[in-house]
Amino acid sequence: MNYEEESFSTYLTPVKKLFISRDLAADSPLRPWAAAKGVELHARSLLSFTGKPFAAPEADWWFFYSSRAVQFSIHALAGLAGRPRLAALGAGTARALEEAGLRPDFVGRGQPAAVAAQFRRVAGGLTVFFPRAEQSRKTVQTLLQDDVRVLDAVCYANAAVPPPAPIEADIYVFTSPLNVAAYCDHFTLPEGALVVAIGPSTGSALRDRKIGYSVAEDPTEEALVGLLEG
Numbered sequence: 020m021n022y023e024e025e026s027f028s029t030y031l032t033p034v035k036k037l038f039i040s041r042d043l044a045a046d047s048p049l050r051p052w053a054a055a056k057g058v059e060l061h062a063r064s065l066l067s068f069t070g071k072p073f074a075a076p077e078a079d080w081w082f083f084y085s086s087r088a089v090q091f092s093i094h095a096l097a098g099l100a101g102r103p104r105l106a107a108l109g110a111g112t113a114r115a116l117e118e119a120g121l122r123p124d125f126v127g128r129g130q131p132a133a134v135a136a137q138f139r140r141v142a143g144g145l146t147v148f149f150p151r152a153e154q155s156r157k158t159v160q161t162l163l164q165d166d167v168r169v170l171d172a173v174c175y176a177n178a179a180v181p182p183p184a185p186i187e188a189d190i191y192v193f194t195s196p197l198n199v200a201a202y203c204d205h206f207t208l209p210e211g212a213l214v215v216a217i218g219p220s221t222g223s224a225l226r227d228r229k230i231g232y233s234v235a236e237d238p239t240e241e242a243l244v245g246l247l248e249g
Contacts, residue, residue: 034058034213038188040065040198043240044114052244061186065201066177071153073172075099078148080125080167082106082138084155086115091175092150093119103148108134108159110239129237130219135162142167150174154197156220181205189213192243193232196224203228215243 036059043049043062053060068087075095081103083089089112096102106125107113113126125141127134138159149160149171160169179201191208192215193199199221208214214230216222218238225232235242 034189036061036188037190037192038062038186039192039194040202041192041194048240048244052247061188063182065180065182065198066195067180069176069178071173071175073150073174075150075172076148076170077101077146078103078170079145080104080106080142080147082108082147082149082159083112083116084108084149084151084159086112087152087175087177088112088150089115089119093121095150095174096121106138106142106147109237110241131158131238132162132219135159139163139166146170148172152177156196158220179204190215190247192217193221193225194218196220199224199228203230215246217243 034056037053038061039049041062042064043060049060068091070091073092073095075098077099083092083106085108104124105116105121106127107116107123108127108131110126113123116123125138127137143166146168147160147163147170149157149169151157151171151173153173153176157171160171163169177197179197181201185206186202190213193202194217203225208230214225214232216225216232216234219234222232222234233246235246
């Protein structure tokens, strides 16, 4: 079943609990939404993260796929001869750069294919380094490989950590394919539960498991709130 063709709000009665496979920041827009709706939030990542040593190359741009890529790679910027321009896949990754005291020179909007098209206009013909997860699907760099010189390195590993017991919720929001695997390969979602994917690759992981889902217009928590509001 896929709910994308109808207003999501049609299915939101009654909702008491929402699970999202991400640790939420204090200023997450989901928090005031849940408080206003009387919805209990259960926010936790189903992954573990481990930094990996890597050699940081000189490049015109560094492109960060996620806040974790920021966390596990920005220390290497200090060893470079010059400061590259910094690109973020979306607003959440840009926020991680800003919290680390760095200003992003490019912030993508929309799904990865749209971000690749936007980034191509500013980085075409240049060298771009992608510090990434071991499990990364390398979506943007693959789309750009004919337009930029791609350099990449694994800066962290992520592994699925299934919860010890099923998580009770009315809405399940999955934020990555590996989070889908961590939960859905071990537990069955309740009948009638609403499922949301953050990003197309997460949606593909749900579709591969024949799980119906909705997807927000953009892979951001702001867009998620917009979807939940209908």
